[in-house]
Amino acid sequence: MNVYFDTIGCRLNQSEIEMMAAQFRKAGHIVVDDAGKADLVIVNTCAVTSAAASDSRQKIRQAAHKGAGQIIATGCWATLEPQAALNLPGVENVVLNENKDNLVSDFLHITPLIFDLEPLAREPLPGDHLRTRAFLKVQDGCDNFCTFCITRVARGKGVSRPLTEVMADVMNALDGGVKEIVLTGVHLGSWGKDIDHTLHLRDLIETILKETNVQRLRLSSLEPWDLGESFFSLWEDSRLCQHLHLPLQSGSATILKRMARKTTPEKYMRIVQDARAVVPDMAITTDMIVGFPGETDELFEESMAFVRQVNFAGGHIFPFSARPGTAAANYDQQIPKAIRKRRSAAMRALFAEMTHQYQSAYLGKTVEVLWESGEQLPGSGWLMKGLTGNYLRIATKTPINLANQVTQTKITAFSEHGLNGENTN
Numbered sequence: 001m002n003v004y005f006d007t008i009g010c011r012l013n014q015s016e017i018e019m020m021a022a023q024f025r026k027a028g029h030i031v032v033d034d035a036g037k038a039d040l041v042i043v044n045t046c047a048v049t050s051a052a053a054s055d056s057r058q059k060i061r062q063a064a065h066k067g068a069g070q071i072i073a074t075g076c077w078a079t080l081e082p083q084a085a086l087n088l089p090g091v092e093n094v095v096l097n098e099n100k101d102n103l104v105s106d107f108l109h110i111t112p113l114i115f116d117l118e119p120l121a122r123e124p125l126p127g128d129h130l131r132t133r134a135f136l137k138v139q140d141g142c143d144n145f146c147t148f149c150i151t152r153v154a155r156g157k158g159v160s161r162p163l164t165e166v167m168a169d170v171m172n173a174l175d176g177g178v179k180e181i182v183l184t185g186v187h188l189g190s191w192g193k194d195i196d197h198t199l200h201l202r203d204l205i206e207t208i209l210k211e212t213n214v215q216r217l218r219l220s221s222l223e224p225w226d227l228g229e230s231f232f233s234l235w236e237d238s239r240l241c242q243h244l245h246l247p248l249q250s251g252s253a254t255i256l257k258r259m260a261r262k263t264t265p266e267k268y269m270r271i272v273q274d275a276r277a278v279v280p281d282m283a284i285t286t287d288m289i290v291g292f293p294g295e296t297d298e299l300f301e302e303s304m305a306f307v308r309q310v311n312f313a314g315g316h317i318f319p320f321s322a323r324p325g326t327a328a329a330n331y332d333q334q335i336p337k338a339i340r341k342r343r344s345a346a347m348r349a350l351f352a353e354m355t356h357q358y359q360s361a362y363l364g365k366t367v368e369v370l371w372e373s374g375e376q377l378p379g380s381g382w383l384m385k386g387l388t389g390n391y392l393r394i395a396t397k398t399p400i401n402l403a404n405q406v407t408q409t410k411i412t413a414f415s416e417h418g419l420n421g422e423n424t425n
């Protein structure tokens, strides 16, 4: 059977779809790169914003339009609106998030193999770079109650995967030739607490670094309140990528309170300072919501001022999107769309400035790049694209394809891809 996978949204969704692809492949099926060639299409949907929900529906419609066989919809949007998903063309089944880990085994009537990940042993999914990086889901769900968040509604309570199972995945991925492991979860920083309250994500990271020869270990999004000062001593091991994604959401204490975030601007800044005390040029990136209900012009300016003070290396900006089923959707003082749009543009401009400033500091410096993809150039040579540990996107021209290799590269200029470099080894 030919199977096509599509996913939208977070890295967790991506890691889940990778696992499913590995299971189908292991059972003897073929993963194809076009929905039109597929007997079965699985779409992992997202509901984090109304735009993400709309994109999820669009992906399903596109697959049906291309003539896909049957379609299975799973993920957050399909879990929240299963009937709407079933009503879309071609959708024969909706698998709720709670049953997602058994989707493949139930479909194929085989024993679940949910921890058997073989990122190398299959064709890449559209747009992915799986031969270099493996996204490993180590945790699902969340026990917090951020008032804007539909993800916790769709994913349920926090559940961690045991250390031994995560380690088995890590070993499989490394055996498959992967150079970088990315740990993902809905609430990654809570890993372990539901297994044993003395366990912390730190224990998982330490074990991976101690017991494997992983070249790079990257952490996806971490809630700032999960990290203590001692967490940052982990970066004494240079294999841990110098990149922290810490969702701030707002730089205003008043709005953070309305969002029920367990932090304040002061506490957030302390975490940033603790991190920078250990790794001065740590790339600190974030997520921001602008136009949250009750965000006056003054509070928005407060938020902008705090963002400037932190001086982020980058970030994702979302205009507030009222998701039915969340507390914030029913809050008073909703902000008109035109204002949300204007604030979003202003916040994006500020982040663009900070990103440019962060990247400028690397011009002329030599960095280590893991090359993820290559494009053969007309005539001869390759245009390679890759990432540094601190998430700088680098492109370079080389005589040979360097995919999945790490080289020292001197950053020479800004480019349409991010930054240009020249190999020095």
Ligand code: SF4
Pocket: 142, 143, 144, 145, 146, 149, 150, 151, 152, 186, 187, 223
């Ligand atoms: S920490 Fe907040 S934003 Fe993150 S998943 Fe949990 S409830 Fe949602």
